[in-house]
Amino acid sequence: MLAELACFEQHCRARFPIDEAIYNCPTCGTGLLEVVFTEERADAPAWKQLWRSRRTSNDTLEQSGVWRYRELLPFDGHHHQVVTLREGNTPMLDAPRAARYGGLDHLTFKHQGFNPTGSFKDNGMTCGVTQAVRLDRQRVACVSTGNTSASMAAYASAAGLDSIVFIPHGNISYGKLAQALEYGARTLQVEANFDQILALVRVLAERLGIYLLNSINPFRIEGQKAIIFEMLDQRDWNPPDWIVLPGGNLGNTSAFGKALRELCQFGFIRKLPRLAVIQAEGAAPFYEFMQKKGKFRSIPEPRTLATAIRIGDPVSWPKALHEITVTNGIVEKVSEQEIADAKAIIGQCGIGSEPASAATLAGIRKLTQAGVIQADQDVVAVLTGNVLKDPDYVYKYHTGQLQDPDGRAIDARLGNRPVVVPNDADAIAKILEG
Numbered sequence: 001m002l003a004e005l006a007c008f009e010q011h012c013r014a015r016f017p018i019d020e021a022i023y024n025c026p027t028c029g030t031g032l033l034e035v036v037f038t039e040e041r042a043d044a045p046a047w048k049q050l051w052r053s054r055r056t057s058n059d060t061l062e063q064s065g066v067w068r069y070r071e072l073l074p075f076d077g078h079h080h081q082v083v084t085l086r087e088g089n090t091p092m093l094d095a096p097r098a099a100r101y102g103g104l105d106h107l108t109f110k111h112q113g114f115n116p117t118g119s120f121k122d123n124g125m126t127c128g129v130t131q132a133v134r135l136d137r138q139r140v141a142c143v144s145t146g147n148t149s150a151s152m153a154a155y156a157s158a159a160g161l162d163s164i165v166f167i168p169h170g171n172i173s174y175g176k177l178a179q180a181l182e183y184g185a186r187t188l189q190v191e192a193n194f195d196q197i198l199a200l201v202r203v204l205a206e207r208l209g210i211y212l213l214n215s216i217n218p219f220r221i222e223g224q225k226a227i228i229f230e231m232l233d234q235r236d237w238n239p240p241d242w243i244v245l246p247g248g249n250l251g252n253t254s255a256f257g258k259a260l261r262e263l264c265q266f267g268f269i270r271k272l273p274r275l276a277v278i279q280a281e282g283a284a285p286f287y288e289f290m291q292k293k294g295k296f297r298s299i300p301e302p303r304t305l306a307t308a309i310r311i312g313d314p315v316s317w318p319k320a321l322h323e324i325t326v327t328n329g330i331v332e333k334v335s336e337q338e339i340a341d342a343k344a345i346i347g348q349c350g351i352g353s354e355p356a357s358a359a360t361l362a363g364i365r366k367l368t369q370a371g372v373i374q375a376d377q378d379v380v381a382v383l384t385g386n387v388l389k390d391p392d393y394v395y396k397y398h399t400g401q402l403q404d405p406d407g408r409a410i411d412a413r414l415g416n417r418p419v420v421v422p423n424d425a426d427a428i429a430k431i432l433e434g
């Protein structure tokens with residue numbers, strides 16, 4: 001659809017052309033930007049059929065689980081510039097063991113770890129990098145605790161662009177850093193935390209004309225809407241009662257809410273699912289804010305082993321607040337031990353995920369115990385990243401060596417140690433039968 005950029009602040013709502021490279025509202029100076037459609041000619045029944053039929057096509061655009069839904073994305077007239085690695089197309093997986101653990105009769109995971117670079121960042125990055133091409137930019141950059149840089153590096157290289165990745169020194173999982181290096185990003189490790197580096201990069205982007213692809217970028221949010229479009233397409237447009245996701249910078253929360261609102265507005269669904277956002281205890285500024293409201297307070301030194309959600313100053317919180325309000329959603333927080341155990345349960349389902357993703361199941365368990373989510377409700381949890389993103393965490397948990405950020409041991413309640421055995425069939429048989 002044809003679209004413009006709009007300031008998200010209700011007192012401002014200034015509009016800008018869709019091809020202006022801005023990250024905050026130039027009119028009020030602070031507001032986040034969002035994409036708004038300038039036409040309202042959706043034909044929900046016809047588009048549902050069209051989108052379904054595209055799944056059997058061998059055409060590049062149709063094979064992407066993002067661009068298949070391009071009628072609800074702001075790239076009309078620019079589809080020839082799309083940069084895609086066939087992102088999306090992620091499965092809905094039933095997980096009875098996880099359901100029992102979470103106190104539910106039934107639970108489905110939508111696993112975004114099946115994406116080309118192993119996280120949902122690909123859903124957004126295909127749109128973000130396509131926008132960079134549309135704006136004729138040669139250089140893109142982001143600050144990232146890992147998955148954003150892995151994804152940006154891949155899409156930038158696929159498009160022949162130069163990518164610059166800024167990462168906090170130390171504190172990054174090797175799986176993710178390895179991807180950024182392998183995909184050819186110039187990788188700069190800065191002695192500062194995520195939030196400090198973001199401020200630095202915004203100055204550099206301005207000065208050097210680099211296109212910024214952090215989650216503040218409204219086009220990434222547009223691409224991440226397709227996670228919801230695809231989920232509902234896979235459910236024959238039957239909305240669940242709850243959609244549960246981890247919250248870090250809260251870009252995904254913003255994207256999910258926007259997608260659901262648009263689907264309602266254009267007549268694809270009649271009921272809004274409730275969003276449940278789960279944060280890690282040591283990095284839960286949005287949770288704290290929702291408890292007390294008042295002023296939003298960032299956390300100077302966020303702490304969690306779930307590095308993908310170790311964010312103290314989430315840029316998208318005003319959008320997330322709106323989406324939680326509109327969907328009658330909820331925000332919960334979980335401990336490091338709860339995340340670690342939930343993650344092992346997801347592994348035991350044959351599914352696996354990175355730590356941040358497992359916050360969903362830990363949160364579901366807490367919310368069913370509190371009576372907020374009922375056992376017989378229809379729940380979809382979004383697993384955001386692949387288990388191989390952070391093998392160090394996995395190995396340490398299963399061998400009882402994992403420690404939380406304060407150095408306290410995490411109990412390997414569901415640990416699964418490798419066993420050293422002699423080269424002797426009798427001895428091994430004895431162990432296996434014992």
Ligand SMILES: *Cc1c(COP(=O)(O)O)cnc(C)c1O
Pocket residue numbers: 119120121147148215246247248249250251252253308309354356357384385386
């Ligand atoms: C980025 C990321 C998150 C957090 O998403 P936000 O949009 O920043 O809230 C959660 N899990 C994984 C695996 C991620 O890569």
